[in-house]
Amino acid sequence: DTTRESPSSEWWRGDMALRRLLQGIVLPRTTGRHVGASFSTEAGETIRATLFPGDGIGPEIAESVKQVFNVAGVPIEWEEHYVGTEVDPRTESFLTWESLESVRRNKVGLKGPMATPIGKGHRSLNLTLRKELGLYANVRPCNSLPGYKTRYDDVNLVTIRENTEGEYSGLEHQVVRGVVESLKIITRQASLRVAEYAFHYAKANGRERVSAIHKANIMRKTDGLFLKCCREVAEKYPEITYEEVIIDNCCMTLVKNPGTFDVLVMPNLYGDIISDLCAGLIGGLGLTPSCNIGEGGICLAEAVHGSAPDISGKNLANPTALMLSAVMMLRHLQFNDQADRIHNAILQTIAEGKYRTADLGGKSSTSDYTKAVCDHI
């Protein structure tokens, strides 16, 4: 039998709960080992990274990132992959097995916006990536951009969202007509894993406080377990302040006084909502970087905005979100010097206000803005 045994073969399909149980046995203990995989390079050695330019404005903004990386002298060699036009049966998706293998091999990648193909018989692109690469934490730093005014000036926080379970376990069923049940699954393994990453991230990035966001007063067992796991991890990082904040309070405080938050770690649903809320605080998805952390130290940075087909190919798109995501990728690779230089160049360009794309109220084209960023490096 020459078919590769991939997680998408028939054998795996079936009871999700069973699959999860098996994963718990099969996967190695994740504490410590999966985070901060070291990418040491000898001078002159390049790192290979997978690039998914994506659809719509994707290719244009990916081009901007490549230009900026060249100017900054980042030793990265890109392996480009595109979403295919046919469903690959090995992945049940328009993303081929080869493109996924590329990320697994390189352990690091950058993804542009991908349009969701319509129809049945295949998994959504995001779901495919998440499952196949074991992406378990979605990390979004939200920082107020100097020079781009929103109602909030002092936002400087990071949302870390558990991305594999919780309310999005996909386990729903109809009990009788008009009555539906949806299962929320919280496991010790997934909660510990995301909490470990959150504290590791906080320590590695000089952050002082980690807040676990929950509704354990109502969902005592699920959110209660999540909190228990966070507390366990917190004990190992005594230098980092740990607190627990009820989701209602969190929402209200975010819109009244977002400067009080530092790192937030949350289960899936709250994370989804809060991370988008925070993106709104600083100016929207067009400016927000994001990266997904997977098993074995995989980091897939991505722009979370849409593919904007209406402005695609017109040199109007704002590449900031993808650029900032690429910066996150560099920091993960510990290329901190280049990351800082590129980051500062972007901030300066926006702050100066001379070169801004249309979505930020300016008139510059993608290429002009990109050139301005390059000039500032």
Added chain:
Amino acid sequence: MKLADGLFLESCREIAAKYPSIEYNEIIVDNCCMQLVSRPEQFDVMVTPNLYGNLVANTAAGLVGGTGVMPGGNVGQDHAIFEQGASAGNVGNDNLVEQQKANPVALLLSSAMMLRHLQFPSFADRLETAVKRVIADGKYRTKDLGGTSTTQEVTDAVIANLD
């Protein structure tokens, strides 16, 4: 959550069909929160399932000044109970109670809602107008609104402003 929230949407659509003069649309909750913090003025009435409603109500409360100013009510088949609209942290703490600095606005406005529910619109209007005047004047404001007044001072001001 296709089945659960799907059922909720189906039900909303059924009812919306009976009110053609009222515009009806649907928005995913994460997008909703993002829009709330950037352009809240686009929203009018929002109907949600339980958990999202909690989040959205508290976000909205934060936008307008906090749980101390947002009124609310709970409506059931046979009864209605009115109380402040969002829950986050305004049960208060011992300090607040001791120093008598809690903000009465939320509960005052909730009682105006109750009066409206009982079909006393003129009383409701008078109360609401008085409260709004006091807040607009800015002289008597509790700590959560940036002032130093006590509960009693704000209440007296409202009474003084009643037509």
